[in-house]
Every structure is written in C-alpha cells, then in structure tokens.
Amino acid sequence: MNDAIIIGGGPGGSTVAALLAARGRRVIVLERERFPRFHIGESLLPYNWPIFAELGVLPALEAAGFPRKTGAQFHLGNGRKSLKLVFREGRFTEEPQTFQVERSVFDHLLLKNAASKGAGVREGWRFQRFEQLADRVRVEAADPAGAPHKFEARFLIDASGRGNVTGNQEGLRVIHPNLKKLSLFGHFTGVVRDDGAPGGDTVIVRLADKWFWFIPISATKISVGCVLDAAEFAAAKTPPEELFHRLVATSPVLRARMQDARLVGEFQTTGDFSYYNRRLTGPRLLRVGDAAGFMDPIFSAGVYLAMFSGRLAAETVEACLRQPFGTSWRLARYERKTFSALRFYWEMVEQFYTKPFMELFLEPRELWSIPAAVNAALAGELTGRWAIRWRMRIFFLLVKLQARRPLVPRIRFD
Ligand SMILES: Cc1cc2nc3c(=O)[nH]c(=O)nc-3n(C[C@H](O)[C@H](O)[C@H](O)COP(=O)(O)OP(=O)(O)OC[C@H]3O[C@@H](n4cnc5c(N)ncnc54)[C@H](O)[C@@H]3O)c2cc1C
Numbered sequence: 001m002n003d004a005i006i007i008g009g010g011p012g013g014s015t016v017a018a019l020l021a022a023r024g025r026r027v028i029v030l031e032r033e034r035f036p037r038f039h040i041g042e043s044l045l046p047y048n049w050p051i052f053a054e055l056g057v058l059p060a061l062e063a064a065g066f067p068r069k070t071g072a073q074f075h076l077g078n079g080r081k082s083l084k085l086v087f088r089e090g091r092f093t094e095e096p097q098t099f100q101v102e103r104s105v106f107d108h109l110l111l112k113n114a115a116s117k118g119a120g121v122r123e124g125w126r127f128q129r130f131e132q133l134a135d136r137v138r139v140e141a142a143d144p145a146g147a148p149h150k151f152e153a154r155f156l157i158d159a160s161g162r163g164n165v166t167g168n169q170e171g172l173r174v175i176h177p178n179l180k181k182l183s184l185f186g187h188f189t190g191v192v193r194d195d196g197a198p199g200g201d202t203v204i205v206r207l208a209d210k211w212f213w214f215i216p217i218s219a220t221k222i223s224v225g226c227v228l229d230a231a232e233f234a235a236a237k238t239p240p241e242e243l244f245h246r247l248v249a250t251s252p253v254l255r256a257r258m259q260d261a262r263l264v265g266e267f268q269t270t271g272d273f274s275y276y277n278r279r280l281t282g283p284r285l286l287r288v289g290d291a292a293g294f295m296d297p298i299f300s301a302g303v304y305l306a307m308f309s310g311r312l313a314a315e316t317v318e319a320c321l322r323q324p325f326g327t328s329w330r331l332a333r334y335e336r337k338t339f340s341a342l343r344f345y346w347e348m349v350e351q352f353y354t355k356p357f358m359e360l361f362l363e364p365r366e367l368w369s370i371p372a373a374v375n376a377a378l379a380g381e382l383t384g385r386w387a388i389r390w391r392m393r394i395f396f397l398l399v400k401l402q403a404r405r406p407l408v409p410r411i412r413f414d
Contacts, residue, residue, distance in 0.1 A: 005028050018114040
C-alpha cells in the first residue's frame with residue numbers, strides 16, 4: 001500500500017513528496033498539469049532558504065541564475081514616503097536572502113527533485129474525489145486520457161493550491177468578506193530597476209485602495225502586477241490591460257518605473273480572494289499551502305507557507321507511520337501550527353489595507369526594536385519566538401492607537 005498520495009506538484013506538494021520519499025516512503029504525486037507550466041507567485045521569503053537546504057535543491061537553484069532578493073521596498077504611489085527593508089539589518093532575522101523566481105522553472109525543479117528521491121510523479125493526472133476508510137484513504141483520479149483509476153494510501157495530502165479540492169468536496173472554505181481581490185499582471189522588459197543589491201528587491205507601490213508589485217525574475221524580466229478590489233474591476237468595464245495602464249498613469253512612482261516597459265508574453269488576470277478552510281486535517285488527511293488557506297499576496301508569503309506547511313506535514317505523516325498511536329494528536333498539532341502561521345499573515349494583510357498601519361509601517365521608530373521584529377516577521381520567522389511575538393503585539397496595539405491619535409504623521413495617498 002502507498003504511504004501517501006499527494007494532490008498537486010506545486011511547491012507544497014513537492015516539498016512533502018521529496019521529504020517523505022527521501023525517508024523511503026511510498027509516495028504518489030497526482031498533478032493535473034504537465035510541467036513546466038506557468039504559475040504566478042514569484043517572490044520568495046528568506047526563511048525559504050533552510051527548507052531549500054533540507055530538500056537539497058540549493059545548488060540547482062543557484063545554477064538556475066535566479067535574482068537574489070535581500071530586501072523589500074514599500075513606496076506610496078505619490079512618492080511622498082517609502083521604506084526600504086534590508087533583511088540582514090534585522091536584529092532577529094536569521095536568514096538574509098532568498099531568490100526571486102520564474103515559477104515555471106522553480107516548480108519544475110522542485111518536482112524533479114521529488115521524483116529523483118523516489119516519489120512517483122504522475123503529470124496530467126486529475127484528482128476527482130476521496131473517501132475516508134477506517135485505516136486508509138481511497139482516491140479517485142483520471143489519467144491523461146480521462147480514464148478513471150483508484151488509489152489507496154495511509155495518508156492523503158491535499159496540496160492542490162487554490163484548486164482547494166478536498167476543502168471544496170467537504171464544503172469547508174470560508175472566504176474573507178473584505179479581501180475579494182483580483183490581480184492584473186504580466187512580465188515586462190525595460191522596467192526601471194535599482195542599481196546593485198536593491199535591484200533584486202520586491203518593490204511594492206501602494207495606492208489608496210490597491211497596490212502594485214515589481215518582482216525581478218531574471219536579468220531582464222520583471223513581473224509587474226496590480227491587486228485591486230474585484231468589484232472595482234467589474235465596475236470599470238474596461239479591458240484588463242487597458243485598466244492596468246490607466247492605473248499606472250495615476251502614480252508618478254509607477255510611471256517612472258514603467259515608462260519604457262514592454263510586455264513579454266500574455267497579459268493575465270486572476271481572482272485572488274483570500275480564504276481558509278475551517279479544518280486543515282481529517283482522520284488521515286492534511287491540507288498544505290493554498291489548499292489550507294490563501295491570502296492576498298502583499299507580503300509574498302504564499303510559497304513559503306506552502307513549503308513550511310509541506311515540511312510540517314511530512315514530519316507529521318512520517319511520525320504517524322512510524323508510531324500510529326497518537327495520530328489524532330499529531331494531526332491536531334499540525335492543524336494548530338499551520339493555522340497559527342496563516343493567522344499571522346492574515347492579520348498582517350488585513351492591517352496593510354488600513355491607513356494607520358501604513359503610517360507606522362512607513363515611519364519605523366527605534367522603540368523596543370519593534371522594526372527588527374517586523375523585519376523578521378516579513379522574512380518568514382514563524383517559529384513563534386517570544387522576542388518577536390510580544391513586539392508584534394505592541395506594534396498592532398500602536399496601529400490601533402494611531403487610528404485614534406497620530407503617533408507619527410498622517411499620510412495621504414493623493
Ligand atoms: C496574483 C498572485 C500573486 C502572488 N504572488 C506571490 C508572491 O510574490 N510570492 C509568494 O510566495 N506567493 C505569491 N502568491 C501565492 C502563491 O502563488 C501560492 O501561495 C503558492 O503557489 C502556493 O503553493 P501550493 O503548492 O500550495 O499551490 P500551487 O503552487 O498552486 O500548486 C498546486 C498544484 O496543484 C495542481 N492541482 C490543482 N487541482 C488539481 C487536481 N484536481 N488534480 C491534480 N492536481 C491539481 C495544480 O495544477 C498545481 O500545480 C501569489 C498568488 C497570486 C494569486
């Protein structure tokens with residue numbers, strides 16, 4: 001019998017697959033697409049680095065020549081204020097750098113790594129439904145020709161991303177009422193980028209109720225996208241690319257970066273509603289990455305969370321296979337830790353859309369090393385270190401105070 005069936009060969013699925021296969025477990029990955037395939041989500045976090053090391057993919061990532069990201073920049077669209085965060089300058093930040101990646105290449109590299117460790121990767125196979133049996137799960141899937149097949153395994157890992165296949169089957173998805181967003185994006189050449197190390201930064205440009213990302217994914221190509229309310233997009237009744245350029249034209253910061261930009265390939269649109277599933281586990285099921293929950297990508301945490309939860313899922317399944325006694329307790333612990341990681345970024349995202357948060361965020365003061373805690377949190381420090389947690393609580397408290405009485409100067413978006 002298989003030890004685990006993994007739905008989806010994105011970063012979450014291939015992390016679980018590689019770690020379990022490396023321990024000699026029988027693992028099947030069902031991936032509906034054929035890799036390499038396009039995927040959005042190109043800016044990684046520094047705390048991805050130790051996971052890359054554990055997976056043994058650092059040499060391959062270095063050889064792929066991806067740009068290095070050593071910081072992140074946040075600018076107001078009117079150019080009046082900005083913050084340049086350098087990870088190595090954060091007192092609590094233990095990982096100073098990461099990569100910016102073209103996901104088609106990155107995801108393929110991770111999936112091939114899982115296969116090289118012994119995972120049975122089946123591309124072009126579509127998961128359809130699962131059934132919980134007493135001591136195993138049964139999965140129905142269609143092969144590339146559409147023919148039905150059944151598989152059984154001790155555990156099922158749902159890493160289907162925003163496909164959210166098992167959460168949908170069980171009706172568990174909760175959509176955030178205020179974060180119903182949509183993204184307009186493309187890859188461009190000719191975009192202005194900073195000189196030296198900051199040229200590898202993710203650049204975020206914040207307008208009143210929307211924001212743009214700039215992510216350098218190769219020496220010449222930059223991913224540029226805009227996240228706005230889905231309702232605003234619907235009301236605009238304007239073709240996506242035209243709306244994108246109209247929004248660029250409203251900001252001097254955006255205009256300066258985009259003046260000579262040329263689109264490479266297709267201009268794209270995707271919905272990005274934030275959601276989570278009410279449960280992240282079943283008796284023999286673990287949901288990882290976007291199949292656990294997805295949030296607005298402002299802090300570039302999606303791939304990291306997928307690999308963070310993927311690693312945790314692999315450790316949990318491995319422990320349960322070795323010692324079945326205590327399975328439900330281990331699954332509950334997995335759920336608790338994954339929810340806590342999701343909740344942290346969820347709260348940051350909700351705050352990002354408020355003005356008081358931006359006011360304090362863009363004007364860091366050396367009070368109790370709070371900026372250092374924010375630096376670590378945005379690099380992906382999720383180990384729950386008390387030194388960071390209490391500072392983040394104070395930071396959020398200060399945001400509440402700022403809403404009532406200005407502790408730092410107010411900002412304007414116009
Ligand atoms: C506009 C936008 C911008 C983003 N920007 C960033 C960013 O800068 N940085 C960042 O870290 N994250 C970003 N994200 C989030 C990031 O894309 C995801 O969090 C990340 O890809 C999650 O990885 P995953 O492995 O959980 O899922 P995915 O990478 O989505 O992989 C899931 C896989 O499952 C497969 N699958 C789905 N259904 C089935 C099925 N029925 N059968 C078999 N296979 C199936 C899919 O084909 C896919 O390959 C962004 C997201 C959006 C929408």
